[in-house]
Amino acid sequence: xxxxxxxxxxxxxxxxxxxxxxxxxxxxxxxxxxxxxxxxxxxxxxxxxxxxxxxxxxxxxxxxxxxxxxxxxxxxxxxxxxxxxxxxxxxxxxxxxxxxxxxxxxxxxxxxxxxxxxxxxxxxxxxxxxxxxxxxxxxxxxxxxxxxxxxxxxxxxxxxxxxxxxxxxxxxxxxxxxxxxxxxxxxxxxxxxxxxxxxxxxxxxxxxxxxxxxxxxxxxxxxxxxxxxxxxxxxxxxxxxxxxxxxxxxxxxxxxxxxxxxxxxxxxxxxxxxxxxxxxxxxxxxxxxxxxxxxxxxxxxxxxxxxxxxxxxxxxxxxxxxxxxxxxxxxxxxxxxxxxxxxxxxxxxxxxxxxxxxxxxxxxxxxxxxxxxxxxxxxxxxxxxxxxxx
Ligand code: PLP
Numbered sequence: 001x002x003x004x005x006x007x008x009x010x011x012x013x014x015x016x017x018x019x020x021x022x023x024x025x026x027x028x029x030x031x032x033x034x035x036x037x038x039x040x041x042x043x044x045x046x047x048x049x050x051x052x053x054x055x056x057x058x059x060x061x062x063x064x065x066x067x068x069x070x071x072x073x074x075x076x077x078x079x080x081x082x083x084x085x086x087x088x089x090x091x092x093x094x095x096x097x098x099x100x101x102x103x104x105x106x107x108x109x110x111x112x113x114x115x116x117x118x119x120x121x122x123x124x125x126x127x128x129x130x131x132x133x134x135x136x137x138x139x140x141x142x143x144x145x146x147x148x149x150x151x152x153x154x155x156x157x158x159x160x161x162x163x164x165x166x167x168x169x170x171x172x173x174x175x176x177x178x179x180x181x182x183x184x185x186x187x188x189x190x191x192x193x194x195x196x197x198x199x200x201x202x203x204x205x206x207x208x209x210x211x212x213x214x215x216x217x218x219x220x221x222x223x224x225x226x227x228x229x230x231x232x233x234x235x236x237x238x239x240x241x242x243x244x245x246x247x248x249x250x251x252x253x254x255x256x257x258x259x260x261x262x263x264x265x266x267x268x269x270x271x272x273x274x275x276x277x278x279x280x281x282x283x284x285x286x287x288x289x290x291x292x293x294x295x296x297x298x299x300x301x302x303x304x305x306x307x308x309x310x311x312x313x314x315x316x317x318x319x320x321x322x323x324x325x326x327x328x329x330x331x332x333x334x335x336x337x338x339x340x341x342x343x344x345x346x347x348x349x350x351x352x353x354x355x356x357x358x359x360x361x362x363x364x365x366x367x368x369x370x371x372x373x374x375x376x377x378x379x380x381x382x383x384x385x386x387x388x389x390x
Contacts, residue, residue: 015074015189016259023069024252037249038062059237063245067252068219071209074188074255075201077221079229081236082248086184086204087112088241089218091120093180093200095235096228097148099126104142105151107131107361108159110182110204111352113151118360131361134163135295139171147175152198153182154191155299158311158347158370160286162295165302169197178228184208184338189262190305194223200232207338208307210254211261215247261340264375265308272373273310275382281324281389283313283367308373309337311347318366321346325369327388330380337372342381344371 027036038061043054054060064082071080083089090113097103105117121127130142139150150172154163165181172179180200181193187208193201203209205217222228236242243251266289273287285292288299289306299306314321325333331344335351348356352364373381 018070018073019189019258020256022073022255023066023071025066035063035066035249035252037245039245057245058240058242061242061245061248063248063252064243067243067248067255070252070255071203071205071219072221074258075183075194075221076188076192077194077201078224079233080219080221081232082205082243082251083218083220083236084241084243084247085216086110086182086202086206086218087116088239089202089204089220090116090182091241092220092232092235092239093149093202094121094125094127095239096178096231097125097127100128100146101148102128102130102144102146103149103151104130104132104139104147104177106153106156106161106163107133108156108161109151109153110157110184111347111354113153113182114358114360115354117151118358133161134168135161139168140175143171143175143177147177150177150179151182152179152193153185155185155288155307155309157185157309158352158364158368160185160288160293160309160311162288162293162299162303164295164298165191165193165196165198172199173197185307185309186303187258187262187307187338189258190266190307191303194221196302199223199225199228205251206336208262208265209258209338210251211257211339212250212254213336213339213341215243215250215254217243217247217251261375262305262307265373266305268373268375268378268381269306269308269310271378272371272381272385275385276310276312279386279389281315283315286311309370310373311368311370313365314367314369316367318346321367321369324388328384329387330376330384331371331388337370339372340375342372342374342376344369346370 041057045051068080179198181198182202184204201221203219270289277285287310331342347364348366356363
């Protein structure tokens with residue numbers, strides 16, 4: 001058997017290079033440059049309990065291991081864990097807690113995260129959640145003896161609020177509270193929360209990480225904390241919400257172009273945000289890259305780019321907004337984000353309908369529109385918006 005060649009990436013290697021090579025090693029048997037899809041549910045034992053380190057597909061899979069290694073390198077972490085969806089990865093974080101434990105969470109989060117917290121983890125696992133605005137309220141005021149986790153999303157979905165990761169990590173460390181940051185919108189290309197002292201990074205790999213709108217996946221990445229690694233690994237295997245080898249392969253394939261995709265998302269995002277800001281039918285534009293964004297200074301400090309997510313308030317009624325969306329030819333009206341194609345949606349009616357119906361938190365405005373800017377030609381995208389806004 002040929003020896004596996006080690007790719008020795010330097011620490012602080014450029015993220016574009018990590019995206020192409022991170023975790024990938026030529027196949028042991030054939031030298032295949034791309035990681036094979038190990039489609040197997042079980043592995044042979046030469047004698048009972050004696051195997052090559054692989055026992056059962058839920059517990060170990062070589063394609064998944066390579067994906068996890070790549071994700072860990074991208075986030076400058078020590079270990080990553082791949083899951084079947086972003087939400088199952090989030091559920092694994094919450095499984096670290098005990099009934100009665102208290103969580104402080106950002107008051108603007110992906111609607112599915114609110115639903116997971118309020119409808120599942122509060123009701124079935126006995127967790128207690130306080131939602132606060134990290135930018136205007138003091139976290140310390142909300143910390144009790146039972147506070148075990150601080151849940152951050154930055155930029156948030158859908159209001160694109162940005163919060164100071166280092167500041168929160170410092171308060172959390174002082175109080176021995178675990179921190180998790182959903183880095184789905186930013187991606188490790190634009191922001192690496194572990195470098196600011198956050199304990200766990202969460203991704204819906206469904207989005208920018210995979211980038212082609214053809215997989216549902218999730219991940220957790222942690223730093224050099226062996227006890228936390230052990231607990232997450234145990235939950236990943238015990239609950240079993242692992243991705244298929246084929247999905248791992250697709251995400252690995254997507255990751256290779258993360259660098260150039262994100263560069264284009266960042267460029268197109270900024271140009272479209274500026275275009276919308278100058279348009280008479282738009283009341284306001286929320287984009288962390290605009291100096292008018294409430295936390296632009298924080299974003300400029302901790303992000304390397306502002307991404308392709310833009311939210312804006314349309315001056316018209318819901319009927320007018322629906323008509324505008326219908327007239328678009330390149331933007332597709334659809335949930336999700338982070339793919340190469342441009343998407344548009346109404347958070348109040350689609351991704352965040354739960355938030356408004358549950359009345360558990362501040363409602364999402366009806367005239368808020370969220371777009372995920374793709375990597376198409378920028379002139380075509382602006383022309384599409386311009387024509388539909390007429
Ligand atoms: N986090 C964010 C910011 C999201 O936007 C989403 C989905 O839209 C999720 C998590 C959940 O991910 P998934 O749909 O892969 O379960």
